[in-house]
Amino acid sequence: MRLSLNLLRSAVESENAGAHPSELPSLEYPLFPPPRLAVLGAELRPSPGTHCFPYWSAPQLAQLQPMALAGSFEELANVARLEGDGVLLLRDLRYPLVVFTPPAAAPLSDERHDQLWRWFRLPVFEQIRNAAHQLLAWECEAHQGFHLSHGVLPSHLGAATLPGPCPCGAKEARVALLRPNALAASF
Ligand SMILES: [Zn+2]
Numbered sequence: 001m002r003l004s005l006n007l008l009r010s011a012v013e014s015e016n017a018g019a020h021p022s023e024l025p026s027l028e029y030p031l032f033p034p035p036r037l038a039v040l041g042a043e044l045r046p047s048p049g050t051h052c053f054p055y056w057s058a059p060q061l062a063q064l065q066p067m068a069l070a071g072s073f074e075e076l077a078n079v080a081r082l083e084g085d086g087v088l089l090l091r092d093l094r095y096p097l098v099v100f101t102p103p104a105a106a107p108l109s110d111e112r113h114d115q116l117w118r119w120f121r122l123p124v125f126e127q128i129r130n131a132a133h134q135l136l137a138w139e140c141e142a143h144q145g146f147h148l149s150h151g152v153l154p155s156h157l158g159a160a161t162l163p164g165p166c167p168c169g170a171k172e173a174r175v176a177l178l179r180p181n182a183l184a185a186s187f
Contacts, residue, residue, distance in 0.1 A: 004024045021045060021046050022045060023045075024043060024044055024045040024046075024133075025045060025129070025132070025134045025135055026044060026045040026047065026135075027039060027044050027045070027047070027050055027070060027098065028135055028138060029050075029068070029070070029098060030096055030125045030140070030141060031095065031096070033048070033049065034049055034050060034068070035049065035066075035067035035089050035094075035095045036049045036051075036065075036066055036067045037050055037066050037067060037068035037069065037070060038051050038052075038056070038061060038066035038068075038070070038071075038150065039051065039052040039070045039071060040071030040072075040075035040079070040183055041053070041054060041056075041069065041072055041075045041078070041100075042052055042054060042070075042071065042100065042133045043133075044133060047103070051064055051066070053166070058082050058088040059108070061079070061088060061090060062088055062089065062090075064092065065090060065091065065093065066090060066093075067092045067093060067095050068093065068095035068096060068097065068098070068122075069093065069097050069098075070097070070098035070099075070100065071098075071100060071117075072099065072100045072101070073099055073101070073108065073112055076097065076116065076119070076120070077115075077119075079119075080115075080119035081142070082121075082122070082126065085161055091167050093120060093122065094161050095122070096122055096123040096124065096125055097116065097122050097125070098124075098126075098127055099116070099126045099127070100125055100127055100128075100129045100133070101127070101128050101129070102128070102130065102131070103128050103130060103136055103156070103157055106177075107126060107128075107146075107177045108124070108126050125138070125139045125140075125141075126138075126139045126146075127139070128146065128157065128177070134148050134149075135149050136156070136157065137149060137152060137159075137175070137177070140166060140168040140170055141151055141168055142166055142167040142168040143172075144162070144166060144167065144174070145162045145166070145174045145175055145177075146159070146175055146176075147166070147170050147172040147173065147174055148173045148174075148175060149172070150172075154173070154175045157175065157177060158177075158178055159175035159176060159177050159178065160175060160176045160178060161173060161174070162175060162176055
């Protein structure tokens with residue numbers, strides 16, 4: 001177990017090998033200033049109040065008492081499981097969650113949204129990030145599709161461009177991410 005963990009750690013570290021902290025991807029939390037928050041399973045650019053835990057434990061989170069969480073669905077599910085087991089109590093969580101989804105995966109399903117709501121009772125902002133955690137697309141407060149990061153094309157994500165401006169006013173292109181079953185059905 002220790003061996004595999006170390007292998008995983010060295011693989012993750014090599015992804016960002018030589019990267020200066022200022023070169024790491026930033027979180028882009030939907031509120032500014034962001035509340036005290038914990039980023040789980042990723043090393044992002046340091047900023048005030050943002051605590052990154054590429055690897056974390058229940059005591060670490062209990063000590064920090066984050067007001068918001070960011071991480072993959074699986075990381076958040078682990079937090080919910082620990083809270084359900086009575087091992088962890090995050091009493092200050094009250095700001096939106098940021099959920100990281102890899103580009104090859106389907107965006108959060110309605111079922112997963114329901115699970116997150118049952119677990120945390122907080123709004124969710126989904127972000128599409130690659131293995132190096134660079135931001136490819138993100139949900140704005142309008143929750144009507146995803147905005148694309150500079151240089152990302154809809155075809156990169158198998159996404160369909162949405163017409164018209166976004167109610168949030170952002171100028172970045174806006175797309176609908178197709179779920180694999182929707183993609184299959186359209187062929
Ligand atoms: Zn928008």
